[in-house]
Amino acid sequence: MSEPAPSSPPTLTDAERAELRRQGILLTSMEELYNWGRSHSVWPLQFGLACCAIEMIAASMARFDIARFGSEVFRPSPRQADLLIVSGTVTKKMTPQVVRLWNQMPEPKYCIAMGACAISGGPFKQGYNVLKGIDRFIPVDIYIPGCPPRPEALLHGLMQLQEKIRGQKISGPGAPRHLQADTTCEYPVPDFGEHDLVPPQNPAVWQPPVIVRKEGA
Amino acid sequence: MSFSDPSPLSAAPGASVRAVHDEFHGDLLEVSMGPHHPSTHGVFRMMVTLDGETVVKLKPVFGYLHRNHEKIGENTSYLGSMPYTDRLDYLCSMTNNWAYALAVEKLAGQAVPERAEYLRVILAELTRLLNHTCLAGFLLQDCGASGTPLMYAFREREKILDLFESLSGSRMMCNYQRFGGCRVDAPAGWLDAARALTDGYGSFLDEYEALLTGNEILMARTQGIGCLSAKLAVSAGVTGPLLRAAGVAYDLRKVDGYGFYPRFDFRVPLGAHGDTYDRYMVRVLEMRESIRILQQALRDIPAGPIMDPKAKLRGFRPKPGEVYSRIEGPKGEIGFHLISEGGPNPYRYRVRPPSLINLTILEDLCLGHSIADAVVILGSIDIVLGEVDR
Numbered sequence: 001m002s003e004p005a006p007s008s009p010p011t012l013t014d015a016e017r018a019e020l021r022r023q024g025i026l027l028t029s030m031e032e033l034y035n036w037g038r039s040h041s042v043w044p045l046q047f048g049l050a051c052c053a054i055e056m057i058a059a060s061m062a063r064f065d066i067a068r069f070g071s072e073v074f075r076p077s078p079r080q081a082d083l084l085i086v087s088g089t090v091t092k093k094m095t096p097q098v099v100r101l102w103n104q105m106p107e108p109k110y111c112i113a114m115g116a117c118a119i120s121g122g123p124f125k126q127g128y129n130v131l132k133g134i135d136r137f138i139p140v141d142i143y144i145p146g147c148p149p150r151p152e153a154l155l156h157g158l159m160q161l162q163e164k165i166r167g168q169k170i171s172g173p174g175a176p177r178h179l180q181a182d183t184t185c186e187y188p189v190p191d192f193g194e195h196d197l198v199p200p201q202n203p204a205v206w207q208p209p210v211i212v213r214k215e216g217a
Numbered sequence: 218m219s220f221s222d223p224s225p226l227s228a229a230p231g232a233s234v235r236a237v238h239d240e241f242h243g244d245l246l247e248v249s250m251g252p253h254h255p256s257t258h259g260v261f262r263m264m265v266t267l268d269g270e271t272v273v274k275l276k277p278v279f280g281y282l283h284r285n286h287e288k289i290g291e292n293t294s295y296l297g298s299m300p301y302t303d304r305l306d307y308l309c310s311m312t313n314n315w316a317y318a319l320a321v322e323k324l325a326g327q328a329v330p331e332r333a334e335y336l337r338v339i340l341a342e343l344t345r346l347l348n349h350t351c352l353a354g355f356l357l358q359d360c361g362a363s364g365t366p367l368m369y370a371f372r373e374r375e376k377i378l379d380l381f382e383s384l385s386g387s388r389m390m391c392n393y394q395r396f397g398g399c400r401v402d403a404p405a406g407w408l409d410a411a412r413a414l415t416d417g418y419g420s421f422l423d424e425y426e427a428l429l430t431g432n433e434i435l436m437a438r439t440q441g442i443g444c445l446s447a448k449l450a451v452s453a454g455v456t457g458p459l460l461r462a463a464g465v466a467y468d469l470r471k472v473d474g475y476g477f478y479p480r481f482d483f484r485v486p487l488g489a490h491g492d493t494y495d496r497y498m499v500r501v502l503e504m505r506e507s508i509r510i511l512q513q514a515l516r517d518i519p520a521g522p523i524m525d526p527k528a529k530l531r532g533f534r535p536k537p538g539e540v541y542s543r544i545e546g547p548k549g550e551i552g553f554h555l556i557s558e559g560g561p562n563p564y565r566y567r568v569r570p571p572s573l574i575n576l577t578i579l580e581d582l583c584l585g586h587s588i589a590d591a592v593v594i595l596g597s598i599d600i601v602l603g604e605v606d607r
Contacts, residue, residue, distance in 0.1 A: 046255050050282055050603055051307035051389065053259065061371040076255045094260055094281045097252055117284075123301065126292070127285030148389060
């Protein structure tokens with residue numbers, strides 16, 4: 001690591017800051033405060049697709065109580081939501097609507113692929129009408145496996161997302177999508193083609209895995 | 218109602234509202250409700266034409282959750298389709314399992330031990346309690362009582378799911394029934410836990426009913442709304458609580474007497490008007506009868522094997538034949554039609570989903586009511602999109 005520039009202020013380590021906090025002195029940065037606030041008010045979109053939606057509802061009910069994490073405000077409109085929980089099988093007929101909903105959400109926005117179907121098509125992967133993972137069209141932040149995942153798993157996924165939000169920079173090259181000037185919030189909405197969605201994936205967010213074979217194998 | 222055919226959708230992508238001009242009725246408004254709409258119980262879409270707030274035309278659009286269940290069933294072994302049936306009506310996996318197991322047992326001529334039959338009845342009635350409780354919660358949610366009734370419903374649902382989980386290992390997707398019996402026996406103390414839940418359920422219903430049944434707002438929103446005549450219900454093939462709310466005494470538990478249902482003493486509640494309130498009330502009364510069945514079954518359940526010793530699960534190849542088998546699911550008649558050609562997979566695998574067939578009368582129920590009532594009527598039909606679109 002290079003020497004810090006003489007003009008930049010000395011930075012505290014997390015341990016030093018925790019020690020100061022114990023002494024009753026709260027030191028924080030704009031970045032930390034901003035992310036702390038954001039990570040505890042992630043409002044999901046009230047959007048259920050299939051079986052996982054029932055577990056998502058269960059997570060918002062009294063027993064699991066998603067309100068402990070500040071995410072109990074399920075918004076019916078994408079304009080007011082921060083988090084898209086893709087909870088269930090995304091069919092090819094439904095894909096354009098899901099992408100459109102994602103486009104309608106304002107940045108900063110996050111996406112959780114909940115359950116095997118949203119990740120990869122799950123048990124219905126061989127179906128002719130099933131999209132093999134929503135990450136082919138929109139960028140996914142957290143994947144939660146399970147069929148369906150338990151409400152605890154959804155809460156764990158939400159905590160992981162909060163962790164991710166807390167780690168985001170608010171400036172510089174490591175800044176998230178919504179703070180970079182040259183990125184777009186709009187993702188292309190696929191059309192219904194003759195046999196499949198056109199295009200079948202968004203190459204900007206998903207590429208088919210490259211299979212490397214050894215010579216002679 | 219005559220008005221010119223709707224013009225094609227406007228060029229704007231995703232346009233969901235448009236005006237339809239008609240010289241006699243002024244401007245009608247066509248609204249696309251869904252597939253993302255909080256009240257459509259999943260990804261169901263209604264193209265509603267409105268005159269002011271009144272519904273004058275309603276066209277349902279299906280297929281947003283069509284995930285090829287039947288085609289996959291034709292390429293999967295008989296046993297391999299069992300977990301897929303869980304995901305048909307994902308609130309009631311136990312009754313789906315039973316309907317499918319019954320069809321294959323009929324195809325292969327398998328017997329089921331007595332204890333397994335009792336367990337099936339117990340699980341089916343617990344599923345009925347679960348489904349109807351959730352339905353009442355969602356119905357109130359659709360009426361605008363946001364949160365509280367659903368929280369009460371889900372509190373009870375969790376208690377039943379705990380029983381399912383300790384029995385089968387999974388909360389929702391139980392995958393429990395097998396051809397010729399059940400997968401595992403009830404663990405120690407399970408039947409006592411089920412008895413405790415059954416005995417306590419009546420007092421929950423009393424509390425729930427005290428809040429809802431005589432509630433003036435609920436009565437105003439549901440009585441006289443969405444009346445279904447017995448004639449239409451029968452000719453449209455409607456089954457389940459909808460049919461009984463219309464006053465037709467048709468319950469497969471009595472008509473077919475499958476399982477051990479003839480051994481139990483229970484009544485079939487009937488409605489008089491067929492409106493949304495009757496559909497709610499019939500379900501509440503059915504829950505009370507389910508508690509009676511559960512108490513009898515939990516009292517009489519014998520010890521013994523839970524699996525027919527001659528049952529063969531791996532490499533199962535039934536002889537060629539065709540079979541249709543049905544049970545009374547919480548939503549209506551759920552049936553499986555299987556054609557075997559003697560191979561490891563069925564040649565044809567067809568599900569008769571109660572939700573889809575009950576949904577076909579939606580337009581008849583909604584015409585002339587306001588758009589807010591259409592939401593409540595849809596809630597009272599009780600659909601699950603996994604089953605409607607399959």
